[in-house]
Amino acid sequence: MRLVRQYSYYYTSSQFSFFSRNYLFFASRIVIKQALSQSMKNQLKQILVCPKCLGSVQFNKDIILCLSCGLNMHFVGGKPNMTIDTRLEKTETNSSPVENQHLTIDLGAGARSTGAINVDIRPLNNIDIIANVLYLPFASESIERVVLNQVIEHFNHQEAQRLLTELKRVTIPGGVIEIWTPNFLSIGILMAWLFGRIDWSNPDSPSIYTPLTGGQEYPENVHKSYWTADLLKLYIERAGLVVEEISTDQRFSTKFHPGWIIRALTPKRRGQLYLKVRKLPKSGKVDDLKPMKITDPWLGYKFPQAVDSTDL
Numbered sequence: 001m002r003l004v005r006q007y008s009y010y011y012t013s014s015q016f017s018f019f020s021r022n023y024l025f026f027a028s029r030i031v032i033k034q035a036l037s038q039s040m041k042n043q044l045k046q047i048l049v050c051p052k053c054l055g056s057v058q059f060n061k062d063i064i065l066c067l068s069c070g071l072n073m074h075f076v077g078g079k080p081n082m083t084i085d086t087r088l089e090k091t092e093t094n095s096s097p098v099e100n101q102h103l104t105i106d107l108g109a110g111a112r113s114t115g116a117i118n119v120d121i122r123p124l125n126n127i128d129i130i131a132n133v134l135y136l137p138f139a140s141e142s143i144e145r146v147v148l149n150q151v152i153e154h155f156n157h158q159e160a161q162r163l164l165t166e167l168k169r170v171t172i173p174g175g176v177i178e179i180w181t182p183n184f185l186s187i188g189i190l191m192a193w194l195f196g197r198i199d200w201s202n203p204d205s206p207s208i209y210t211p212l213t214g215g216q217e218y219p220e221n222v223h224k225s226y227w228t229a230d231l232l233k234l235y236i237e238r239a240g241l242v243v244e245e246i247s248t249d250q251r252f253s254t255k256f257h258p259g260w261i262i263r264a265l266t267p268k269r270r271g272q273l274y275l276k277v278r279k280l281p282k283s284g285k286v287d288d289l290k291p292m293k294i295t296d297p298w299l300g301y302k303f304p305q306a307v308d309s310t311d312l
Contacts, residue, residue, distance in 0.1 A: 164239035
C-alpha cells in the first residue's frame, strides 16, 4: 500500500480516503444494511424518527411513513430514501422514550466503521445510515457517544453552529461528543505559506495544503471553515455544551526524529485538534458529570512512527 505525503503527517492512501470522505452534505437518506443483525435493526427502529418533524415513523414494505407530518419516504434500490431540504421550525419528538441505548454513532465514518452505527453521505459497504448531519433522523437523547472526525470543517460557520446544536439534541445527558478537525494554527500551514510546495496527497487534484482546502476530488469535499481550539470552543459553548479536553495529535507522536524538539516546544501547532465535549447532565451542573473514559480516542487512526524534519 503506497504512502501519501502530507506536511504534518504521513498516512496510507486508504487512510487519506477517510479524511476526504468524512462529512455529510445535501442528503438525508437512510440505509439499513442487509448485513445488520436483527437486534441492530430493532435498535435502529427504536431511535429513528422523521428527519422533517422528529415524529415517530412506521416501517412498511415499500415506504417509511411519518405518523406526525405524513411524510412518505420511499425505498430506492431497496434502500429507504429520507431526503429533506429543511426541518419544520416547531418540532417535538413524538417517538417512544429510548432507554439503555449505549450507542456510538460515527458521523462521516467513510471506511472506518468504528461506531455501533456508522453514518455517511454515501452507501458504502460498511455504512449503516446515510443522512444529512444537520437533520439527523435520531430521537432526542438517544446516543451516548458521537464521533465527528474530519467533518465540521466541511460546513460554514453558521452550519457548524447548527450541527453542534443538533448533536446536543441527539446526545443523552452526560454523553460525549468527540471532534477532530485540522488545526489552522499548525506548523504545516505555515510551511505551506513559506515554501508554497505542491501537496500531492491527491494526485488527481493537487493543492497547496489539503488539510486546509479539502481533497476537492468531488464537489462536497471542500473545507468551508477553519478552526483553532479557541474558536471551536466558542461555538461549542454557544451550543450549550461543555469542553472537557482539548489536545492535538502531539501526544501520539512518541518516536524521536529531528523535528521532535520543535513539536515538543509547540504542542498546539500540530496538524490535528481533538476536543472531548460533554452534554450536561439533567441537573445542569458540570460537577455532576460522571467520568467517561475514552479508550480509543483516535478510533484506530495510526500516526507516523517515522517522519522527516520537514513534517512539523
